[in-house]
Amino acid sequence: MWDGLIHALPGVFAWQNVLAMIVGVVGGIVIGALPGLSATMGIAVLIPLTFGMEPLVALGMMAGIYNGAMYGGAIPAVLLRIPGTPAAVATTFDGYPMAQRGDAARALQISCLSSAAGGGMSALALMLLAPPLVLVTLLFGPAEYFWVALFGLASVSVLLGKDPVKGLISAGFGLLLATVGIDNVSGHERFTFDSMYLTGGLHVVVVLTGLYALPPILMLCEDAAKRAAGEGMAVLRASAGLFYQWTSFIRTWIRSSLIGIAIGILPGAGGSLAAFLSYNEEKRSAKNPAAYGKGEPRGVAAAECGNNADNAAALIPALTLGVPGSAVTAVILGGLLVHGLQPGPALFRDHADTVYGFMIQMLLTSMLLVFFGGVLASRIFANVLRIPPAILAPCLLALCVVGVYSVQDSMFDVYLMFGFGLIGYAMDRLGFPLAPVVLGVVLGGMAEMNLRMALIIAQGDNWLLLSSTVSQIIIAMILLVLFVPLIRHLRERRREQRPAE
Amino acid sequence: MALNRRTLLSATALGVLAAPMIRPASAQSWPSRPIELVVGFAAGGANDVIARTLAPFMEKHIGDNARIGVVNRPGSSGEIGFTTIATARPDGYTIGMISPAFMTIPIERRARFSFDSFDFIGNVVTDWPSLFVAPNSRFQTMQDFVDFAKANPRRINVGMPGLGTAQHRAILALSRAAEIEVTPVPFAGAAPARTAVMGGHIDAIVIGNGDGVTFVREGQLRILGIMSAERVEDLPDAPTMREQGFDVVSTIDRGLAAPAGTPDAIMDRLSEALVRSLRDPDFVARAREQALVLNPMPRQEFRAHLARQHEEIAALWRSNPWRQ
Numbered sequence: 001m002w003d004g005l006i007h008a009l010p011g012v013f014a015w016q017n018v019l020a021m022i023v024g025v026v027g028g029i030v031i032g033a034l035p036g037l038s039a040t041m042g043i044a045v046l047i048p049l050t051f052g053m054e055p056l057v058a059l060g061m062m063a064g065i066y067n068g069a070m071y072g073g074a075i076p077a078v079l080l081r082i083p084g085t086p087a088a089v090a091t092t093f094d095g096y097p098m099a100q101r102g103d104a105a106r107a108l109q110i111s112c113l114s115s116a117a118g119g120g121m122s123a124l125a126l127m128l129l130a131p132p133l134v135l136v137t138l139l140f141g142p143a144e145y146f147w148v149a150l151f152g153l154a155s156v157s158v159l160l161g162k163d164p165v166k167g168l169i170s171a172g173f174g175l176l177l178a179t180v181g182i183d184n185v186s187g188h189e190r191f192t193f194d195s196m197y198l199t200g201g202l203h204v205v206v207v208l209t210g211l212y213a214l215p216p217i218l219m220l221c222e223d224a225a226k227r228a229a230g231e232g233m234a235v236l237r238a239s240a241g242l243f244y245q246w247t248s249f250i251r252t253w254i255r256s257s258l259i260g261i262a263i264g265i266l267p268g269a270g271g272s273l274a275a276f277l278s279y280n281e282e283k284r285s286a287k288n289p290a291a292y293g294k295g296e297p298r299g300v301a302a303a304e305c306g307n308n309a310d311n312a313a314a315l316i317p318a319l320t321l322g323v324p325g326s327a328v329t330a331v332i333l334g335g336l337l338v339h340g341l342q343p344g345p346a347l348f349r350d351h352a353d354t355v356y357g358f359m360i361q362m363l364l365t366s367m368l369l370v371f372f373g374g375v376l377a378s379r380i381f382a383n384v385l386r387i388p389p390a391i392l393a394p395c396l397l398a399l400c401v402v403g404v405y406s407v408q409d410s411m412f413d414v415y416l417m418f419g420f421g422l423i424g425y426a427m428d429r430l431g432f433p434l435a436p437v438v439l440g441v442v443l444g445g446m447a448e449m450n451l452r453m454a455l456i457i458a459q460g461d462n463w464l465l466l467s468s469t470v471s472q473i474i475i476a477m478i479l480l481v482l483f484v485p486l487i488r489h490l491r492e493r494r495r496e497q498r499p500a501e
Numbered sequence: 502m503a504l505n506r507r508t509l510l511s512a513t514a515l516g517v518l519a520a521p522m523i524r525p526a527s528a529q530s531w532p533s534r535p536i537e538l539v540v541g542f543a544a545g546g547a548n549d550v551i552a553r554t555l556a557p558f559m560e561k562h563i564g565d566n567a568r569i570g571v572v573n574r575p576g577s578s579g580e581i582g583f584t585t586i587a588t589a590r591p592d593g594y595t596i597g598m599i600s601p602a603f604m605t606i607p608i609e610r611r612a613r614f615s616f617d618s619f620d621f622i623g624n625v626v627t628d629w630p631s632l633f634v635a636p637n638s639r640f641q642t643m644q645d646f647v648d649f650a651k652a653n654p655r656r657i658n659v660g661m662p663g664l665g666t667a668q669h670r671a672i673l674a675l676s677r678a679a680e681i682e683v684t685p686v687p688f689a690g691a692a693p694a695r696t697a698v699m700g701g702h703i704d705a706i707v708i709g710n711g712d713g714v715t716f717v718r719e720g721q722l723r724i725l726g727i728m729s730a731e732r733v734e735d736l737p738d739a740p741t742m743r744e745q746g747f748d749v750v751s752t753i754d755r756g757l758a759a760p761a762g763t764p765d766a767i768m769d770r771l772s773e774a775l776v777r778s779l780r781d782p783d784f785v786a787r788a789r790e791q792a793l794v795l796n797p798m799p800r801q802e803f804r805a806h807l808a809r810q811h812e813e814i815a816a817l818w819r820s821n822p823w824r825q
Contacts, residue, residue, distance in 0.1 A: 044544035048553050048571070141702025182577070184687055187609065187664045187824025196584060196613065200577035267693065321699070322712075323692040331543075334550055340790030344715035408543070408575050449689065456686050457658050457703060 004348070005127060008356035011056050012364070020057045021361055024064020025368045029376060031065065032072020032084045035213045035396065036403015038205060039069035039085070040327040047335045055339040055354045056361070062335055063361040064368070066328060070271060070308045071115035071373050075381050078107045078300070080220075082213040082396070086204055087271030087307035089212070089438050090279040094292060094299030105382040107300050109242050112373035114253060114301040118309035119366030121257035122264060126312040127359045130348075133265050133313075134320045140266055142453035143465045147474040148266060149447035152273045154481045155280045156436050166432045174440015177202055178448070185452045197412040206404055206413045207441050210420025213400050215428045217393050218421070224390040242374045249301045252282055256302045260309020267317050267325030271307040272442050276435075278306025284484075312362045319343055319355065531593050531767050535568040538757075539589075539597030541582020543575040551625060551755065552598050554787050558778035563770060578602050578663070580612065587614030591760040593767035596622060599758045601667045604811045608818050609665055616811050620763050621803045623775040624756035626788070627796035628709040629729040630671035631739070632659075633722045635698055638705070643726045643745045646705070650681035657683040660694035660706040664824050667753045668707045670814065671728055673821055675707075678747045685823075698722070709753055710735070711792055735794070752810070754796070756803055772800040 011017065031042040042065045050058035073085030078095035091111065098107040125133065140148070156171050180191045181201030192198040256278035263274040282302035283292040292299045314325045315332070322343035324330035333343055341351050348355055384392070404417045424434060458464040466472065538556055542548040549571070556569040574582040583603045589595035599619065607615045632646070640646040650657050661668040664687045672685045683705075688694035691708040698706045699721055706713075714735050716722040726742040727733060728751045742749045757775060759768065778784055779797040788795050798806060 047544065047550075051553070138696065138700035141697050141700055143702075184664065184689060189610065194611075196577060196580055199580060267696075317696070321692065321696050323696050327543075330546065334546055337547070337791050338550055338554075342715055342792055345719035345721055346715050408581075409573055410576065410581075453686055453688070456684060459655070459658075459684065 004352040004356040005360065008353045008360060011353055012060075012357045012360045014056070016054070017056050017060045017357075017361070020060035021064045021365050021368060022372070024061035025068040025365050025372050026064075026376075027061075028065035028068020028070075029072040029075070029369075029373060030068075032069030032088075033075040033381065034072075034399050034403060035076055035082050035084055036205060036209045036400050037084075037406065038073075038328070039066050040331050041403075041406050042069060043328065043331045043335060047331070047338060050335065051338060055341070056357050058335060058339060059354065059358040060361045060365075062332055063358060064365045066311055066332065067115070067119050067308065067362065067365040067369060068373075070119070070311055071112060071304065071369055073307075074111040074115070074300075074304050075108060076213075078111060079104055079381065079384050080396070081216050083208065085271075086208050086438065086442065087275050087310070088303075089208070089272060089435055090275040090303035090306075091300060092212075093279065093303070093435075094294070094296050095303075097293070097295030098297065098300065099385070101295055103295070104385055106244075107297070108382055109244075109374055110249070110297050110300050111304040112369060113242065113246060114249065114256075114305035115308040115373065116366050116369040117249075117253040118257050118260055118305035118307070119311055119369065120363060121253070122261055122309040122312035123359060123363035123366055125261045126315055126362060127356070130316045130320060133261075133316050137265050137267070137317045137321065137323075139468075139470050141468075142450040142457060144468060144470045144474065145266070145268060146447055146450040146454055146465070147471050147478070148269060149443045149450060151474055151478050151481070152269065152276065152439065152443045153447065154478045155277055156439055163431060166430075167436050170427065170432045170434065171436035171440050174437035175444040177207060177437070177441050178444025184449050185456070195412075197410065201445070202416070202441065203407055203413065204438075204441050205407050206416050207420055208438055209400050209404050210417040211424035211427070211434050211437055213396070214417070214421025215425040215434075217396050217400070218425050220389040220393040220396070224388070224393060242370070249298065252298050252301045253305050255281060255285070256305035257309040260306040261313040263306075264310040264313025264325070265316050267314070267323045267329075268446050270314070270326040270442070271310040272438065274310040275303045275307040276439060278302040278309075280481075308366070312359070312366075315362070319347055320345060529766075531764075531770075532563065532565060532567045534594060535570050536593070537572045537589075537595050538569050539582050539585050539595060540571055540573050541575060541579035541585075541598065541600075542573070544573045548598050548600065548755065549573060550791065551793065554791070555625065555778060555784070558781050558784045559771075559774050562774035562777040562781070564774075578606070580606050584613045586758060587618035587760055589760045591620075591762035591764075593759065593763050593771070596757055596759045596771065598625075598755060600755045601753055601810075602665075603758075604807070604814055605665045605670075608815055609824060616808075618761050619758040620761045620768055621800060621807060622757040622759060622768065622771045623800060624754050624796055624798035624803045624806070625775070625779065626755050626793045628711045628753040628794060629727050629733065630668045630707050630751050630753065631710040631713060631727040632675070632705055632707050632725045632742075633695070633698065633713045633717070634705045634725060635701060636720055636723055638723065640705070640725060643740075643742065643747065646725055647679045647681055647747075650679070650683055654682040655684050657705060658686050658703040659683045660686045660688050660697055660703045660708075662691040662694055662708055663687050663689065667751060668709065669823055670817055671749065671751045672707050673817060673823065674751060675728070675742065675747060675749050677821075678742075678749045695722070710739075711794065714792065733794070735792075754803075754806070754810075756798070768800060775799075 031037045043062050073088030074091045076082040076084045077088040077091040078099050081092050081096040083089045095107045182189050182199050259278045260274040263269050279302050283289050314329050317323045318329040324333050404413050454465050538552055540549050540552045552571050560567050560569050574585045579602045586597035606612050634640050659672055691712040694706045697703050710727050713722055717724050724739045727739050728742050728749050730750050776797050776799050779795050
């Protein structure tokens with residue numbers, strides 16, 4: 001392994017490859033920052049162009065886009081409460097309040113450093129621990145994946161907001177949306193209204209862009225009507241510098257990276273779950289949980305570190321087992337295939353220089369984020385808030401339409417997005433939180449399909465679902481997540497009552 | 502909206518068909534504008550990579566400065582792409598990739614196309630379903646597998662890449678040939694099924710041979726039988742089902758098609774260009790890198806092959822529908 005890494009180093013530092021990584025990172029940040037456009041699309045568009053390139057040039061660009069876009073998603077999440085990618089939803093919780101109080105540049109810099117930290121740790125895990133981590137992946141079958149999905153859904157409790165009933169309704173709505181399409185297990189069409197376009201289900205980017213991007217745009221329009229034409233939205237306070245107090249985030253980064261890596265090696269869940277769980281854990285273990293959701297920098301750090309830590313780790317099952325855990329890793333596998341790199345156990349031996357080179361590129365592009373992300377974030381992107389809403393809103397709307405159309409080259413998806421936009425606007429106005437919907441859409445299908453596969457495999461002996469050690473550990477974690485807040489709450493109440501006695 | 506326009510166009514195309522005078526002229530000047538090669542799967546997937554690798558070679562062998570642009574119409578297991586091909590104007594400017602799902606979808610549910618909506622240009626790649634187990638599995642041979650299945654009906658969990666796929670149908674056909682009952686488990690693709698059998702969560706899998714080859718070579722999977730007529734080059738030691746006494750032969754073919762009614766002269770040129778592309782040494786080298794098994798089959802042969810397969814699928818559906 002060390003041999004492989006050292007052998008691959010000179011290739012990585014050829015000038016074309018360095019240039020490719022830089023182009024990839026910058027391109028990725030921009031793609032991620034545009035709502036509706038994601039790394040998946042960026043890499044998919046890139047692949048045909050790489051046919052004639054050296055493998056490491058192509059892979060360097062892919063690594064750059066992958067890492068860049070995961071951070072780029074945070075930019076509109078912080079500035080406008082519009083997550084640029086599904087994984088940036090958790091970034092809006094504290095990032096947007098920070099921007100509103102004038103700390104947009106600071107929030108973006110924290111996002112950038114945290115993304116780099118998460119991505120870097122994850123790349124190290126990929127380089128150094130891939131073989132043992134693959135054995136962990138193999139321990140997870142349908143039953144275990146069902147419990148993982150359920151664990152993710154249980155974490156919804158932190159996202160419920162002020163009114164738990166409304167939060168649960170939102171989560172239920174998300175689960176309902178996840179059932180649309182042809183049921184993979186029985187083959188029934190569900191809620192497809194006889195439309196061919198719905199048989200494949202709702203694409204999460206379409207739902208997300210509608211629910212999350214359109215309401216803020218509509219509100220910008222309302223704002224534009226109220227304000228004078230030339231006036232920007234927010235005051236911008238100068239940030240104290242990229243590395244200001246960075247040591248205070250180290251604990252957050254370690255925790256979130258571990259969570260992101262753990263989620264990464266389990267194909268199927270992806271960066272959004274990693275970000276939610278990291279945020280959740282950060283809030284749970286914090287001394288000041290009440291500050292979260294109101295602009296706590298550690299919340300931003302946890303979410304952004306968690307989703308980038310998913311990146312390289314998700315390549316572990318993809319490269320060694322050929323299982324793409326997400327749309328983006330599936331496209332990267334396609335890109336590897338074009339260059340004759342068959343995923344599987346032989347890859348590391350037959351194409352050692354390229355594969356280890358790619359891993360090093362994942363690490364380097366994470367580091368490049370610090371430089372390009374930091375500069376772009378505070379110098380350029382934060383100034384978006386100076387643009388008057390009357391100009392910003394139509395631009396954003398156009399971007400959303402283009403982005404959603406490009407997901408599946410489908411105008412139907414654009415209409416769906418507008419439909420979800422109206423629903424999202426109504427929900428926002430009525431005080432229904434939107435994050436549980438996204439979590440429901442992302443995890444509902446995973447939970448349902450794996451549960452039903454596990455039941456088929458169990459052949460009537462349903463205790464089998466609880467039989468493996470892995471299942472039991474996850475179930476214990478679910479119980480902890482559900483009952484610890486309750487117990488804590490009861491204990492506090494008893495403490496309050498005691499002085500009165 | 503694109504599709505609405507397309508439907509409108511195909512309505513116009515019917516008008517064109519009614520006036521056969523115009524057709525020879527258009528066939529003579531073909532190709533005067535870019536040809537769209539529709540892929541019913543997202544950019545970057547296996548189907549897309551095949552199409553994009555193939556396109557420049559097709560351009561070269563069609564000649565006349567032909568240009569081919571790959572257009573992705575992903576969604577609903579290829580259904581949206583198949584519909585796009587079937588309902589396009591049959592003027593030789595829309596062709597597309599087809600995979601076995603184009604035959605199963607209209608049998609399973611109401612679709613906007615049928616087998617007869619297509620005219621076939623030729624086959625590109627072929628794979629065969631194979632039965633794999635984990636290296637430490639108790640099944641050493643097909644006979645062990647069948648004996649256990651007979652003694653314990655429905656007890657063996659066999660993973661496969663999805664309901665109604667060629668691999669799923671292969672499990673049903675094998676069960677019938679060997680007079681056994683097993684429980685098919687639908688995964689979301691070959692890779693998750695393969696991982697589940699390697700992790701010991703299911704007993705066996707039936708996936709495309711190409712999806713398992715590298716894992717067999719590395720000793721992470723064992724192959725019990727391949728459902729091809731003869732042994733395959735990639736795994737010369739792997740026995741076929743037939744030579745072990747189970748008469749099951751099944752193929753997974755991916756080829757090119759055009760909407761039915763495309764002028765014969767154009768179809769012949771396309772078919773010829775495809776066959777030549779598949780024999781082009783540069784293309785053969787690229788296909789080998791991607792571990793694709795090229796299986797050139799010109800127009801008529803491909804049609805006969807698919808028609809036979811379509812008949813078998815319909816018969817299987819009548820006797821043993823794989824979904825409600």
